[in-house]
Amino acid sequence: MSLGFSKISIKNIHKAFGNNIVLDGLNLEIQKGQSMVIIGASGTGKSVLLKNIIGLLKPDQGSIKVNGEETVGVGWNRKQKFLKKVGILFQNAGLFDSLTVWENVAFPLMQDKSFDRKRAQKKAFEKLSEVGLASDTANLMPAELSGGMKKRVGLARAIATDPEIILFDEPTTGLDPIMGEIINELIVEKVQQLGATTLSITHDISSAKKIGNKIAMIYGGKIIWIGEVSELNSSGNKYVDQFIQGSAEGPIQMDFKPC
Amino acid sequence: MNPFASIGRTVIAFANHIGRITIFTSRSLYHCFTPPFYWHLLIRQIIEIGFYSLPVVGMTAIFTGMVLALQSYTGFARFNAEGAVAGVVVLSITRELAPVLAGLMVSGRIGAAMAAEIGTMSVTEQLDALKTLSTDPFKYLIAPRIIAGILMLPILVLVADIVGVFGGYLISIYKLGFNSTIYLERTWEILEPIDVISGLVKASVFRLIISLMGCFHGYHSRGGAQGVGAATTNAVVSASVLILAFNYVITELYFAI
Numbered sequence: 464m465s466l467g468f469s470k471i472s473i474k475n476i477h478k479a480f481g482n483n484i485v486l487d488g489l490n491l492e493i494q495k496g497q498s499m500v501i502i503g504a505s506g507t508g509k510s511v512l513l514k515n516i517i518g519l520l521k522p523d524q525g526s527i528k529v530n531g532e533e534t535v536g537v538g539w540n541r542k543q544k545f546l547k548k549v550g551i552l553f554q555n556a557g558l559f560d561s562l563t564v565w566e567n568v569a570f571p572l573m574q575d576k577s578f579d580r581k582r583a584q585k586k587a588f589e590k591l592s593e594v595g596l597a598s599d600t601a602n603l604m605p606a607e608l609s610g611g612m613k614k615r616v617g618l619a620r621a622i623a624t625d626p627e628i629i630l631f632d633e634p635t636t637g638l639d640p641i642m643g644e645i646i647n648e649l650i651v652e653k654v655q656q657l658g659a660t661t662l663s664i665t666h667d668i669s670s671a672k673k674i675g676n677k678i679a680m681i682y683g684g685k686i687i688w689i690g691e692v693s694e695l696n697s698s699g700n701k702y703v704d705q706f707i708q709g710s711a712e713g714p715i716q717m718d719f720k721p722c
Numbered sequence: 723m724n725p726f727a728s729i730g731r732t733v734i735a736f737a738n739h740i741g742r743i744t745i746f747t748s749r750s751l752y753h754c755f756t757p758p759f760y761w762h763l764l765i766r767q768i769i770e771i772g773f774y775s776l777p778v779v780g781m782t783a784i785f786t787g788m789v790l791a792l793q794s795y796t797g798f799a800r801f802n803a804e805g806a807v808a809g810v811v812v813l814s815i816t817r818e819l820a821p822v823l824a825g826l827m828v829s830g831r832i833g834a835a836m837a838a839e840i841g842t843m844s845v846t847e848q849l850d851a852l853k854t855l856s857t858d859p860f861k862y863l864i865a866p867r868i869i870a871g872i873l874m875l876p877i878l879v880l881v882a883d884i885v886g887v888f889g890g891y892l893i894s895i896y897k898l899g900f901n902s903t904i905y906l907e908r909t910w911e912i913l914e915p916i917d918v919i920s921g922l923v924k925a926s927v928f929r930l931i932i933s934l935m936g937c938f939h940g941y942h943s944r945g946g947a948q949g950v951g952a953a954t955t956n957a958v959v960s961a962s963v964l965i966l967a968f969n970y971v972i973t974e975l976y977f978a979i
Contacts (some may be wrong), residue, residue: 498793514850517853517854518853518854519850519853530745539858544857546854546855546856547856549854551854552853553847553850553851554847555846555847555851556847557847557848557851558848558851559843559851559852560842560843560846560848570855570857571855571856574855574856574857
């Protein structure tokens with residue numbers, strides 16, 4: 464049970480695709496200002512959980528509350544109201560191919576009618592500068608960017624509206640270790656500046672330790688362990704131990720069926 | 723395997739597919755008429771669908787008109803009715819060939835492009851990103867394509883009508899030796915407004931089919947490059963078959979009237 468104010472409260476979430484049960488009564492509380500990282504092997508439902516939280520998937524059962532308000536089964540307008548407070552960095556950045564870098568960053572700003580194009584452009588340039596991108600990249604198209612630059616632009620777009628909550632989907636996947644570390648540091652810096660609550664999903668243990676202050680492990684559709692980052696190496700949980708050691712032997716059995 | 727179970731599964735899958743297309747069509751049309759409207763995207767689509775399709779539609783129409791003149795002459799010459807060539811060319815072009823061939827050509831060009839573009843957006847999380855950024859993909863991506871299509875294909879067909887008839891005229895005058903004045907007089911005599919209008923109505927329906935199939939298959943594509951490729955093929959094949967089927971239905975309706 465939580466003692467502080469729950470920014471995100473997930474209760475008894477179930478989600479199945481046909482006979483494949485992905486989430487099986489998952490519970491999770493994320494307090495205000497907390498940086499929660501969910502770790503788990505591929506195919507254990509991390510991305511499905513994230514998609515349920517942001518409304519891209521609807522759980523078969525259960526409740527998800529953001530700022531105390533239910534988000535499951537609500538209409539488009541109410542969903543958009545809560546999504547305005549959320550920034551998301553997608554695994555592949557999710558940048559719009561047809562827009563320039565700065566237009567991508569300005570996109571969430573321009574959905575707000577009080578922001579004209581010029582003001583949105585100015586703020587987009589500021590955000591790009593904050594994530595270490597020079598102004599000459601602003602007019603490039605996403606196809607002209609490297610993987611690391613795409614992540615930076617994705618991060619700039621995620622923080623463009625100064626959101627209260629930021630969700631990171633595999634923020635370092637596909638990056639070399641140095642660029643991964645740079646992105647981790649950027650995430651930590653920006654989250655601290657904004658005072659945001661974050662939820663990240665990753666299977667990169669070093670990234671999880673860097674960007675999180677609380678870690679939860681998902682397995683079998685449930686959270687099987689939750690603790691402080693400092694407790695991860697001494698969790699006493701054989702599933703967690705196997706995962707962080709990257710061992711093929713242990714209770715986690717990887718099947719190779721497509722999920 | 724139980725044959726009844728197999729038939730049942732096929733029927734359910736077919737009904738499911740029809741249901742998904744119906745829901746997709748209803749949502750798409752609803753968003754064509756409700757704000758906000760993305761005017762800059764609509765203008766971009768009008769240029770893409772209208773202006774850039776002009777060469778391919780024009781080339782198709784002129785060669786079709788030329789072949790039609792030659793073939794109809796060959797047939798009519800056998801019973802000394804060469805004078806009917808002008809009428810056959812103009813009626814065939816305006817009522818049938820311009821809308822159908824322009825529809826098929828635009829389906830190959832634009833329908834495939836729509837499926838590939840939206841399909842790529844789907845498999846690279848761009849559609850997910852749109853949904854989480856307070857933007858409905860139906861309004862932002864699909865409505866502009868449908869509106870631009872319905873507006874532009876009739877104009878393209880009108881161009882194809884003129885170019886196709888001109889192609890027939892060129893062959894009739896310069897190869898078959900018809901008198902230019904008489905040929906044009908016969909063309910005008912036989913042509914009625916309903917001939918052109920029926921072609922334009924067909925064009926609007928075909929264009930709706932092309933946009934819907936391109937957007938539907940792109941929107942539901944899954945599984946990376948292979949999924950996008952399959953979506954593109956399905957979009958063109960389904961649009962082409964539906965165009966030919968609806969062409970018959972609309973023609974039948976005109977006959978009934």
